[in-house]
Amino acid sequence: MGVIRVAGLRKTYGTVNSVDGMAFDVDRGEVYGFLGPNGAGKTTTIRVLTGQIEPDAGDVSVLGTDPVADPIETRRQVGILPEQESPPSFLTPREYLAFVGKVRGLDPDRVAERTDAWAERLGFESKLDTLHTDLSRGQQQKVMIAQAFVHEPDVVFIDEPLANLDPLVQEQVKRFLVSYAADDNAVFVSTHNIDVAEEICTRVGIVADGQLVAERSLADDPTDESLLDLFLDRVEGEDARDTPALEQLQT
Amino acid sequence: MSGPKTTDRAIGADADRSDAGLSTPRLLAILFREEWRLHTQLFGGWRFALFPFVIALLTVSATVALVETGTAPGTVVGGLHVLTVGFGLYSGTAGFAGSDMLENVFGRLSLLLSSSTTLPLSRRRLLGAFLLKDGLFYAIAFVLPMSLGGLAVDGLSTPPLSIGLFWLSLSLVFAVGMATTVALIAVRTRGVPSWVIGLGIGLAVIGGWATGRLGPVRSVLVPIDGPPAAAGGLAVGTLAVAAGSLAVYDPTYGRPSRTASDRFARISDALPLADAPLVTKSLLDLARSSGGVWKPFVSASILLALVAALVGVVDSITGVAPAPGVFFGGVLGLSAFTTYNWLTQFDSLEAYLTYPISIADVFRAKRIAFVLVGAPAVAVPYLAAVVWFDATLVDAVVGAVLLAGYALYYYGLTVYIAGFDPNEFLFDAVRFATFTVGVAVPLVPTLVAGFVVVPPSATLAVALALGGIVVGLVGLVLSSRAGPRWDARYRTE
Structure with missing residues (x-):
């Protein structure tokens, strides 16, 4: 049974129509890639699944909770890395991680241990006492990744996980996401980056105009058609491969 | 073709000459269009377009009320100038997206201000044009309706006033306010610490008061009452200060990274509240942002200074002085708006929706933070006022009850109407009008009572105190309902 279940979702x-009849399931052990262009409905779907907004129609459940009826319980059980930059804090x-631990009801000593572990893993030990507002965007993203996992949730929703990160940290994060899902959890990744999706996801759903237009298992279902080709076919049709000639733009 | 040539020239030139391809009038036109688009898109065209009419209506109403209750027209004119200077001081900050608050408010919204990094426009020139645009825009959208409203009342025209002259006079002092703020920020970018600037201002005010030179300052800041030469001098001086400030302003100024010891756990553990983490975050955000924890205190003190100056002027002209406790208790409660504004500048409601907490939790925490910060911030100016103006004990006690009750009411009203964005009052005519009417309902009768019965009789004192308590309870109800109201709005957007 899926830990994330979506049927007939509309918003x-x-x-x-931001989301128009979306339906999919995600199981434990999966890194599910939610792939689509800007405005396809990815972020709206995540916001519904995490109880931040209410849908107009449809059934959703996350870890057996109902994000519409009991958004607090859903958010208690999941981790969320939002797309938008955090406001200056x-x-x-x-x-900040102590704050997150407190609002999640975690033991402060345990949070302190995990804070040190995450700081070491992502390389922000030297910034632990710098005001968040004075950190670079990459460092802020690292802190936000840490907060999404600090309570070790069974399901994590991540919007553009590698934004602003340097290549070394990107590799670490990708490896961590794969191993985290393999440990009987589920990671839901929304991204524009097809290469990243291809590299870390076990399954990918392609979204366009608020609808799931294709799904592909990447773990054990190799095909001749690349993910990029599938994406271009389903999002824009065959014409998308014939990208506008750059010469036309050289005015 | 001229296009490529312009581009080549721009790329090859240095930052200050590179924007020669875009004329200043064209740049100003673009900035004006963006200003209009921003407001109309954010708040709905008609809600913003209605704003000047609301200002005119309020000015007319207030002026009629003041003149009919015996206030001299000259005092009203002076009061309008004081208000306009204050508005100018506030507006002067708008071009400087570097401060913490403005980075939050404008930094990621304003493509215009950040465009100097990607376009062949120097930051200094863009900033100058931006501030000029702001000055002209607000002079038309805000100051003009104020002048129309003021002149709509018979008897206001002491010397030969005309709408145009009155508008020019108000616009000039608005520019004075803007230029002053710009100058202070420019000096700040050269490394002068904020406390030195604050100390300088404080010493100047105290020195002016001690040597009796504040009177001439007052006459200069009401240009329409003075000789044309004085107004001309003020205009030239303002232009010089503005130009000098832009020259002094360092566009590359940036504060070094700041570190802090772990205070969150200590404060959060010390607060015996379920919402302690949220309250602590608000308090630390306030205390560590530019200006520190003193910001609400300074805002309340400015309000006190403005109102005290007005009371002094009224007293000197009419010989009528209000009961200080009742008067200042009612008026200083308005600092609730600025205090709440400070408490919401450094976070957003959406950011809290990733945690297992409700919007009602966030609003409840803000209310606790408001009480913790707002109470001392307003108590000190109030005590100063009742001591300075020699209030009776009964008057002072009643005023204190009014202050607490009205502050809670104004807070509740603000939160209920504006949610997490109290600044939107400044551009949304409907919200602004609703808030103004909501404030006027208890405040106007209180102020009238404060002027008519001095000192307050026992009966009046009891009635006012009871009124303060009732109004405070209304504020409590409003702030309690704000959470569910805004929760529903956000979740069903």
Whole structure:
């Protein structure tokens, strides 16, 4: 049984159908890639699944909780790395992770241990006492990754996990996500980056215009068609491969 | 073709000459269009377009009320100038996206201000044009309706006033306010510490007061009452300060990374509250951002200074002085708005939605933080006012009850109407009008009572105190309902 279940999900903003009949399941052990262009409905879907907004229609459940009826319980059980940059905060990373631990009801000593472990893993030990607002975007992203995992959730929702990270840390994060899912958890990754999806995901759902237009298992279902080709076919049709000639732009 | 040539020239030139391809009028036109687009897109066209009419209506209403209750027209004119200077001081910060608050408010919103890093435009020139645009925009959208409103009342025209002159006079002092703020920020970018700037301002005010030179300052800041030469001098001086500030301003100024010892756990553990982590975060954000924990205190003190100056002017002209406790208790409660504004500048409601907490939890924590910060911030100016103006004990006690009750009410009203974005009052006519009416309902009768019965009789004192308690309870209810109200709005957006 899927730990994330979505059926007939719809969400409109005014006259725009942001999500239009989305349906998929995600099981434990999976890194599920949610792949699509800007405005495809990826972030809206994550916001519904984490109880941040209510859908217009559809059934969703995460770890057996209902994000619509009981969003607090859903958010208690999952980890969330939002896409938008965090607002300027004047807490240090050490204080911020203690704050997250407190609102999640974790033991402070345990949080302190995990803070040190995450700082070492992602290389921000020297920044633990620097105000968050004075960190670089990459360092801020590292702290946000740590907060998403600090309570060791069974399901984690991640919007663009590698944004602003340097190549070394990207590799570490990719390896960690794969191993975390393999440990009987589920990682839901929303991304534009096809290479990243191909590298770390066990299964990919391709989203366009608020709908899931294709799904592919990457773990044990090799095909001749590359993920990029599948993406271009399903998102824009065959014409997408014939990218606009750059010469046309050279005015 | 001229296009490629312009581009080549721009790329090859240095930062300050590279923007020669874009004329200043064209740049200003683009900035104006963006300003209009920003407001109309954010708040809905008609809600923003209605704003000048609301300002005119409020100015007319207030002026009529003041004149009809015996306030001299000259005092009203002076009061409008004081308000406009204050607005100018506030508006002067808008071009400087470097401060913590403005980075949050404008930094990631304003493509215009950040465009100097990607376009062949120097930061200094763009900033100058941005501030000029702001000055002109607000002079038309905000100051003009104020002048129209003021002149709509018979009897206001002491010397030969005209709408144009009155508007020019108000616009000039608005520019004075803007230029002053710009100058202070420019000096700050040259490494002068904030406390030195604050000390300098404080010493200047005290020195001016001690030597009796504040009177001439007052006459200079109401140009329409003075000789044209004085107004001309003020205009030239303002231009000089503005130009000098832009020259002094260091666009590359950046504060070094700051570190802090772990205070979160200590404060959070010390607060015996379920929402202690959220409250602690708000307090630390406030204390560590630019200006520190003193910001709400300074805001309340500025309000005190403005109102005290107005009371002094009214007293000197009409011989009527209000009961200080009742008067200052009612008015200083308005600092609730600025205190709450400071408490919401450094986070966003959306950011909290990734944690297992409700929006109601966040609002409840903000209310506790508001009480912890707002109470001392307003108590000190209030005590100063009742001591300085020699309030009776009954008056002071009643004023204190009014202060607490009204501050809680204004807070509840702000949170209920504006949620996490109290700044939107400044651009949304409907919200601004609702808030203003909500404030006026208890405040106007209180101020009238404070002027009519001096010192307050026992009956009036009891009635006002009871009124303060009731109004405070209303504020409590409003702030309690704000959580569910905004939760529903955010989740069903």
